[in-house]
Amino acid sequence: MASRAGSTGIDASLYRREGQWCTALVDVSLGTTAAQEAVDALPGVVGKLLASQQASEADIAALAEALVPAQGHASPVARFVAVNNGEVVLDELIDGLKVEAADVDCGPFPNLVALARARGGQFPYLVAEASKDGGEVRLYHSSVQGVGESRGVTGDPEEAHHARKVPGRYDEPKNRSNTEEIWRRNADELAKQIDELARENYVRLIVLAGDIKARELVASKLGSAHKPITSILEQHTRTGGADQAAFAAAVQGQVDEVLGRDVEELSKRVANRTGNDRPDLALGFDEVVAALQQAQADTVLVGQYQDDETLMALDADPWLCGEDSEEHSESVIGSWPAPEVLLRATALTDATIRYVPEGVLPEGVGIAALLRWPNAAEPAT
Structure with a gap:
């Protein structure tokens, strides 16, 4: 099994594996008859969702087999499963996470955002x-x-x-x-x-x-x-x-x-870099994307989920670009919600990602990045 997402993010080797990926985030809580019936029905429900996204029979069979209830875990508890080329690569239980409906995804790289959010910061x-x-x-x-x-x-x-x-x-x-x-x-x-x-x-x-x-x-x-x-x-x-x-x-x-x-330490690091002169802090979506493109981001801090943004994923460095960018057209593999593309780029540039509570980032800022080296000073005018 691949290493878990931790304070240093997701294992980048997951994104380097070739072939189709299928992921599923489902509720596997027990405790009531209805909950047991829902878990028993998961393989069929998830199988249909996977088939609608053109998943292979091998991926459907491997993922469905992994959808077993969480015996001995207090409700709520979710299971996250990622399959690549018919192989279960990740199979994780996430205690305390309530999943209302099965979240299933298929594509050329895994959607590991749910796991990263649950595991980020673990030690x-x-x-x-x-x-x-x-x-x-x-x-x-x-x-x-x-x-x-x-x-x-x-x-x-x-x-x-x-x-x-x-x-x-x-x-x-x-x-x-x-x-x-x-x-x-x-x-x-x-x-x-x-x-x-x-x-x-x-x-x-x-x-x-x-x-x-x-x-x-x-x-x-x-x-x-x-x-x-x-x-x-x-x-x-x-x-x-x-x-x-x-x-x-x-x-x-x-x-x-x-x-x-x-x-507390992350909050202090951000506060010490916030102001008119902040050469080693990227604030906001565009600045963070630019920092990741240069492999300059050391720690990406996500306060808001950035669901309303999309980004282009690339199959080579710099790994991502904006929807309106005319560069790197030969490397584009598709467009996805920003959280998925940002997480992938973070892992592939050996950066850390942390999903932080309110108060760590300045008011009105949903995403930031502590930088490995400072931005060049603006030329004097």
């Missing part, structure tokens, strides 16, 4: 729970339900607690030293697992909980690059009576803090 993070006889570390993504990867460290409980079984022996310096050495060894192994997962997945947050002594040991052994992004929760979660709901809420609070800081 990977780790949750580690430590105990004296081992621990576990799990990889998550901030807007994806479920564990991405899990690793555990299991020490020998008998070895670790042997001295406690002999009355009066644990207090002896030798036995106490041996037991503490076992705890340190387990903590060292768990810290190595955390560092490895964090490094491989570019995580932005590590949440550490568990036995107080064990989590202190683990925290002290983490690599210097990961200590600043580690948050310690004062919860011993590896016990039978642990409140898992409270723990999950505390972890989500840490995730929300990171997301909030992201939006």
Whole structure:
């Protein structure tokens, strides 16, 4: 499966694949008889819509097979599926998104806007729970339900607690030293697992909980690059009576803090560049299109959806142009709604796209871009 849309946008390799694409965004919520009946009917409904857009039989069959209900997910939940040449390339559940009617699209490149909006700004993070006889570390993504990867460290409980079984022996310096050495060894192994997962997945947050002594040991052994992004929760979660709901809420609070800081930072970056002299900020639709054409846009910020605009998609650099442009006519592959073409150009120029809340962009501005290099100064008159 191709990589998900994240804070850096959609995987550009998706747009480089040849052949026809078919995408579908559908509601797969359960919970009522009517909802179950609606999900059961999806393959037929979507199949007819695909056929009306001249989708191939292979694409219709592959996409219809992927339209299964979201067992274990709270309503509402949507499923986004993208098929290329009869192969399911993306199959994602989007929690919290209510889809009123199936949204189906076929064309020479995938329409990934719905997925990008749902996933934009997501980041990977780790949750580690430590105990004296081992621990576990799990990889998550901030807007994806479920564990991405899990690793555990299991020490020998008998070895670790042997001295406690002999009355009066644990207090002896030798036995106490041996037991503490076992705890340190387990903590060292768990810290190595955390560092490895964090490094491989570019995580932005590590949440550490568990036995107080064990989590202190683990925290002290983490690599210097990961200590600043580690948050310690004062919860011993590896016990039978642990409140898992409270723990999950505390972890989500840490995730929300990171997301909030992201939006605040973007808002500050825009505010610092807004004014008469803003050589490294593009404001408005036309300026953003021009910046993308030059691969100058570093981060595209979308406050309003730009649904009322259309753009021409090109099969080579600069990847897009305006409807009235007479340039690049040999590269034009067609005209589409601006959100689709903008997202494609953003990915193909290795830029970031973020769908931001109200207040980040100046009043009356629906789209902007932070630039990789400043615009040339206007010549003096």
